[in-house]
Amino acid sequence: MSARAGAPRHVNGHCRPFLKWAGNKYRIIERIRALLPPGRRLVEPFAGSAAVFLNTDYARYLIVDSNADLINLYRILQAEGENFIRYCRRLFGPGANTPETYYRRRDEFNATGDPRRKAALFVYLNRHGYNGLCRYNARGGFNVPFGRYRRPYFPAAEMRAFHARAHRARFVHADFTWAFAQLREDDVVYCDPPYAPLSPSASFTGYSAGGFGLDQQERLAKLAEAAARRGVPVLISNHNTSFTRRIYGNATRCERFQVQRYISCNARRRHEAGELLALYG
Numbered sequence: 001m002s003a004r005a006g007a008p009r010h011v012n013g014h015c016r017p018f019l020k021w022a023g024n025k026y027r028i029i030e031r032i033r034a035l036l037p038p039g040r041r042l043v044e045p046f047a048g049s050a051a052v053f054l055n056t057d058y059a060r061y062l063i064v065d066s067n068a069d070l071i072n073l074y075r076i077l078q079a080e081g082e083n084f085i086r087y088c089r090r091l092f093g094p095g096a097n098t099p100e101t102y103y104r105r106r107d108e109f110n111a112t113g114d115p116r117r118k119a120a121l122f123v124y125l126n127r128h129g130y131n132g133l134c135r136y137n138a139r140g141g142f143n144v145p146f147g148r149y150r151r152p153y154f155p156a157a158e159m160r161a162f163h164a165r166a167h168r169a170r171f172v173h174a175d176f177t178w179a180f181a182q183l184r185e186d187d188v189v190y191c192d193p194p195y196a197p198l199s200p201s202a203s204f205t206g207y208s209a210g211g212f213g214l215d216q217q218e219r220l221a222k223l224a225e226a227a228a229r230r231g232v233p234v235l236i237s238n239h240n241t242s243f244t245r246r247i248y249g250n251a252t253r254c255e256r257f258q259v260q261r262y263i264s265c266n267a268r269r270r271h272e273a274g275e276l277l278a279l280y281g
């Protein structure tokens, strides 16, 4: 067990999310913060591990994601704090890091109707599953294989840091279009949709059951334009491709840069990907 207590792991003074999450924006948080305008409430229609929520200072947050398990976990941590952290820690005890325990708990996760148990198992699976992936089969069953980590980390301090800010937030399981329908004056929106494919054949849409297609990427760009026309600024991050440069063609400002990504636990498979940030309004 590696339930190290103490301060949350920070890099350059940034607060690290307690979940591993594909496409998390922890590494480019400074670039995002530099472009986000001030406002009363930050709306995040694609919350993921909520790296931006954790590293900004708005009075209120509307945190939305279409992954029901993720939002269930955030709500339970918000309501229970330390009690829930203690409950999760028990799943990281001796015997937790074996394939037998992992697959038994994965089955339990897929079968249980108890939201608290499901939330704790989600934390366990996130730290013991392959690459911290979150992937479901066509029937909605979580199907990530065992991760074979040497010493899975229990993110107690990071969960505490999340809980400490959660009173400012409302967590909602919904589609991004719902979040746009909630916008009001003095809101700021940060959108981090699943990446548009780097090439038309290379599509990664494994975030939750149901993918995120090019039509939805275009719909998001149109919603951002409409929000900006009503005076609500919207920042979107994505891969830098000819497709994204076209759909964000009406943005007020577009920044392009390179990011080093780790696409597997094998460091040799690191690669540089071009990213962009498009600001509307």
Ligand SMILES: C[S@@+](CC[C@H](N)C(=O)[O-])C[C@H]1O[C@@H](n2cnc3c(N)ncnc32)[C@H](O)[C@@H]1O
Residues within 6 Å of the ligand: 021, 022, 023, 024, 025, 026, 045, 046, 047, 048, 049, 050, 051, 052, 064, 065, 066, 067, 174, 175, 176, 177, 192, 193, 194, 195, 207, 208, 211, 212
């Ligand atoms: C790139 S991740 C966000 C990462 C996040 N910014 C972070 O730092 O961890 C994209 C997120 O969008 C969510 N998502 C996918 N389709 C969605 C939809 N139609 N509406 C809302 N959220 C969606 C996924 O569940 C995933 O958490």
